[in-house]
Amino acid sequence: MYEGAVQDLIDELGRLPGVGPKSAQRIAFHLLAAESADVGRLVAALQRVQAEVRFCVTCYNVAEGEQCRICRDPRRSTDVICVVEEPKDVVAIERTREFRGRYHVLGGAISPIEGVGPDDLRVKELMTRLMDGTVTELIIATDPNLEGEATAAYLARLVGPLGLAVSRLASGLPVGGDLEYADEITLGRAFEGRRRIDA
Amino acid sequence: MYVRHLQLVDFRSWEKVDLALRPGPTVFVGRNGEGKTNLVEAVGYLATLGSHRVSGDAPLVRHGAAQAVVRAALRREDRELLVEVEVNPGRANRVRVNRSALPRPRELLGLVKSVLFAPEDLALVRGDPAERRRFLDDLLVSRTPRLAGVRSDYDRVLRQRNALLKTARLARGDALATLDVWDTHLVELGGQLLAARLALVADLAPHVARSYAAVAGPGAAAAGLGYASTVPLAGDGAPLVAGEPTARAAELSAALRERIAERRREEVDRGMTLVGPHRDDLVLHLGPAPAKGFASHGESWSLALALKLGCFALLRADGEEPVLVLDDVFATLDAGRRAALADVARSAEQTLITAAVLDDVPEELRDARVEVGAGTAVLVADEEGT
Numbered sequence: 154m155y156e157g158a159v160q161d162l163i164d165e166l167g168r169l170p171g172v173g174p175k176s177a178q179r180i181a182f183h184l185l186a187a188e189s190a191d192v193g194r195l196v197a198a199l200q201r202v203q204a205e206v207r208f209c210v211t212c213y214n215v216a217e218g219e220q221c222r223i224c225r226d227p228r229r230s231t232d233v234i235c236v237v238e239e240p241k242d243v244v245a246i247e248r249t250r251e252f253r254g255r256y257h258v259l260g261g262a263i264s265p266i267e268g269v270g271p272d273d274l275r276v277k278e279l280m281t282r283l284m285d286g287t288v289t290e291l292i293i294a295t296d297p298n299l300e301g302e303a304t305a306a307y308l309a310r311l312v313g314p315l316g317l318a319v320s321r322l323a324s325g326l327p328v329g330g331d332l333e334y335a336d337e338i339t340l341g342r343a344f345e346g347r348r349r350i351d352a
Numbered sequence: 353m354y355v356r357h358l359q360l361v362d363f364r365s366w367e368k369v370d371l372a373l374r375p376g377p378t379v380f381v382g383r384n385g386e387g388k389t390n391l392v393e394a395v396g397y398l399a400t401l402g403s404h405r406v407s408g409d410a411p412l413v414r415h416g417a418a419q420a421v422v423r424a425a426l427r428r429e430d431r432e433l434l435v436e437v438e439v440n441p442g443r444a445n446r447v448r449v450n451r452s453a454l455p456r457p458r459e460l461l462g463l464v465k466s467v468l469f470a471p472e473d474l475a476l477v478r479g480d481p482a483e484r485r486r487f488l489d490d491l492l493v494s495r496t497p498r499l500a501g502v503r504s505d506y507d508r509v510l511r512q513r514n515a516l517l518k519t520a521r522l523a524r525g526d527a528l529a530t531l532d533v534w535d536t537h538l539v540e541l542g543g544q545l546l547a548a549r550l551a552l553v554a555d556l557a558p559h560v561a562r563s564y565a566a567v568a569g570p571g572a573a574a575a576g577l578g579y580a581s582t583v584p585l586a587g588d589g590a591p592l593v594a595g596e597p598t599a600r601a602a603e604l605s606a607a608l609r610e611r612i613a614e615r616r617r618e619e620v621d622r623g624m625t626l627v628g629p630h631r632d633d634l635v636l637h638l639g640p641a642p643a644k645g646f647a648s649h650g651e652s653w654s655l656a657l658a659l660k661l662g663c664f665a666l667l668r669a670d671g672e673e674p675v676l677v678l679d680d681v682f683a684t685l686d687a688g689r690r691a692a693l694a695d696v697a698r699s700a701e702q703t704l705i706t707a708a709v710l711d712d713v714p715e716e717l718r719d720a721r722v723e724v725g726a727g728t729a730v731l732v733a734d735e736e737g738t
Contacts, residue, residue: 263530265516271530299508303533310532336459337498 159185211282213258213275215240223247223256230254235292236279236308238262238301242294254292257282262300263307271307279308283315290318297324353433353465353673354702355395357425362417363439364390371729375427377703377717378731381710382724388706391722391729392468392677394422395704398435399466400490401445401457404473404679410441426464428672435464458504462497465667465674469660469681476659477643477652481633488549488634491556491663495670499548506541510625513538518623528620535612538628543605545629546583550599553579553634559669560662567661567692568654573639575658580635582627583607654689657681661696673701683712690714 154160159181167177184192208214209221216222223229223243233254237243243256259274282288293308295301309319325343326335335343354375360366365387380388393403403412413420420439425432437460438446447457454460475483493500513534520528557577564575579585584607585599599607611627612619619626636643636655643655667674676697682690682705694714697703707713710721720733 263533265512265519265530265534268515268519270516299505299512299537303512303530303537306533306536307530336455336501338501 212256213260213278214243214256231287233290233292234282234288235294237294238296238304246294259295259304262295262304264300274304276308276311280311283312283317288317290320292320292322294322297322353426353428353675355424355675356427358391358394359421359423360391360394361421362414363394363420363422364412364414366390367414367727369729371722372731373702373704373722374720374731374733375702376720377697377705378720378722379710379713379718380704380706380722380724380729382708384708386724387729388724389679391724392679392704392706395424395466395675396468396677397422398424398437398460398464399494401437401461402490404468404470408441409439409445412439413441424464433463435460458500459497461493461500462495465494465672466677467660467664467667467674468677468679469657470679471681471684473656473660474652477636477647477656484634485630485632487659488552492548492552494667495552496548499545502541502544502548506538506545506629509534509537509541510628510630514624517619517625520620521623535609538625539605539609539612542608542628543601546581546604546608546632547599547601549629549632550579553577556662556666559665560658563661563665564654564658566695567658567689568651569688572654575655576637578635578637580633581629582631583611653684657689657693664696664700676700676703678703678705680706680708682707682714683709
């Protein structure tokens with residue numbers, strides 16, 4: 154144990170996801186040794202996040218101001234919505250530069266163990282967006298685990314009566330990978346989702 | 353296969369031990385509390401990533417140490433197999449095979465094959481259904497490693513579904529709207545697990561019957577295995593006959609779905625999932641009667657032994673010799689059963705036997721001994737004809 158302030162800092166850092174007690178201690182001592190201007194910038198960044206970042210009123214992605222950058226962009230198609238669990242999933246999909254529609258961030262996945270049901274996610278807000286008829290396609294990009302699959306199945310059932318085109322991201326083999334290293338479940342999924350090659 | 357070398361670091365009572373082993377029978381002998389069982393328990397751990405004595409990993413780590421390491425060099429059909437498991441209680445364990453790390457520890461399952469028989473196995477006959485389900489599922493995973501994923505996904509869906517049912521009555525709105533979604537997962541995975549268990553019981557039954565006849569001696573009733581399910585099956589619980597096809601996963605999923613629909617109201621009332629492989633049982637028969645409640649103490653012992661020897665025979669018939677581990681069992685057996693067990697022990701590629709007193713072990717198994725005491729374990733062999 155260290156003296157008051159240092160230990161407090163280690164405890165706070167240790168509460169962050171992915172930071173164990175050893176890493177927390179390392180970061181704390183790094184900050185102690187750092188230039189005060191560097192630490193000042195970090196403090197300012199934290200405070201700005203607290204004060205300025207909001208969730209987009211349309212898609213619930215992180216945003217500065219009312220709407221996020223993507224919802225404000227008039228070049229992006231309004232007839233396709235991609236549903237994801239977290240804002241970081243938006244960033245991941247944006248990196249592909251393949252998708253030119255809009256997003257909807259649920260804020261998690263259905264998981265009764267953690268007490269998360271559809272009412273705790275932005276499902277109602279999604280339904281409201283779908284009601285006016287501009288959206289014709291829904292792509293469900295929740296995580297490919299049990300909770301993500303359950304969320305996808307629930308959404309598919311819910312929006313079924315609206316008559317949209319609903320799809321789920323494919324799962325299968327990683328690009329550039331070797332077949333022999335794939336686990337059976339991934340390989341099995343890849344078989345299910347195989348595609349015809351047009352000659 | 354056989355274990356050629358075993359190294360333990362901070363595993364159970366062992367701070368560090370290095371032990372060379374040979375094929376054939378080896379007796380671990382030493383006073384009580386010296387750590388004989390801990391040595392063979394480590395071999396069992398490599399096969400199942402679990403212990404036959406405790407449910408969690410924490411007791412496996414020596415008191416005061418942060419992690420335990422089990423390292424074994426095995427010979428498998430003339431190939432060397434080096435397996436290393438780092439046991440980290442409360443964190444993910446790490447596994448390396450031939451010096452390369454496995455992405456998930458459970459990928460080790462099915463690689464090291466061993467069958468362990470210990471006094472605790474009496475619970476297979478006399479204990480709760482959970483003991484027998486775990487026995488079946490461990491054997492299932494050992495034969496078909498893919499099912500480790502099905503088993504753990506089923507458990508997770510079950511926990512999610514139970515959590516939902518439990519909160520359903522108190523929750524606002526239509527909390528059960530998502531129940532259908534979990535049902536779909538449950539019947540899909542449950543059907544696969546059920547189909548695999550039924551096929552396994554049918555495969556295992558003749559081996560157990562033969563082992564029981566050998567152990568219990570002439571004139572004993574015939575042992576049979578059946579499967580009692582919460583899902584309606586043809587001939588529920590009656591002994592299964594080898595070679596007869598068992599139900600397929602898709603049919604079982606459909607049956608499970610129907611049964612869940614029938615009992616939905618009851619499930620909501622009680623806040624738990626009442627149908628599925630997690631409520632099933634392996635039924636042991638002796639002659640016309642179920643063994644539980646009818647078998648004598650001696651019959652129960654013979655049946656527990658026959659179950660494990662049946663496993664051994666089944667894995668052997670699949671084409672791979674498992675390591676046979678007999679933990680402290682000879683002392684409790686009478687002469688007839690001792691001789692039957694000695695026959696199997698001699699025929700195995702490697703048998704590891706623990707005993708407090710060497711005289712309890714049949715003479716023909718005593719050529720190689722590991723003397724355990726004062727924090728060391730050393731292999732001593734009577735060389736003959738070499």
